[in-house]
Amino acid sequence: MEQCPFCDIVKGVGPVSTVYEDDNTMCFIPLQPIYPGACIVIPKPHIDHFTDVPDDLAAQVMVTAQRVGRKIREVYQPLKVGMVVHGFGVHHAHLNLVPQYDPLDITYKHLAYIENGEIQFGLKPLPTPTRDELDAMARSLRLDD
Template identity: 55%
Template sequence: MNDLSNCVFCRIVAGSEPASVIFEDDRLIAFMGIRPIRPGECMVIPKRHIDHFTDIDDETSQRIILVAQHIGRRIREVFKPQRVGMIVHGYGVPHAHLILVPQHDPYDITSARLAYLENGGISFGMKNLPFTDRVILDKHAQLLRIDNGSIR
């Protein structure tokens, strides 16, 4: 059951939270990340509130990968990265999400951009990662949009 009060992804699914949507069907939704490591970073999530990615049913998880494949091809055309990385790390929002990262160097996938120096040591976090303006995210979502008919 979706818990609209606690889960930002469930609110996006319900349409009560803004998102720059790339693709949507009855099982899943794909939208732009608001603090991308690189422009074009986005994610595919099941519409149902499921915490662990490994708990997603087989049909939905296959469809998530399929949609990610199609969006990944668009990312390569539009943003021209060296590679398109896909990650399920399970942290952040406790609603399963597959993240697509346009990689322009080998350290984008390991999020070297999240590293910063603090108290004489290296820490990791999002504090230096800027939010991207909604107008730009909407434009990127438009560029990555995939044809509903191309996925069955």
């Protein structure tokens, strides 16, 4: 199997700013959150397509997303918390929790930039917080605090 950064996170390889973990799911802060409080929720087993995640496990991912999403609302007070499953980027099923302050936040408008006269999309425009800043975001969203 090809190298999977999310499987590495599940195995505890390398740094991660963990918000929540149980036997089957995990929630952590991405390296470049669109806004403070943005999170990624994954099933622990490596499954590429979200639609291939078994029903009971998909439901557990959604419950984790619901609980952390409520905490995002409480702590960061966005207008809405969006949930996006697009399937690109890392090929390990994941659900993005997106604090939204504007209707276009769900479209990841922040990823658009112009280079060589053409509109591009990527992580380049996003800030890259330090690990300490990511850890602070994760701590602020822990469910047991």
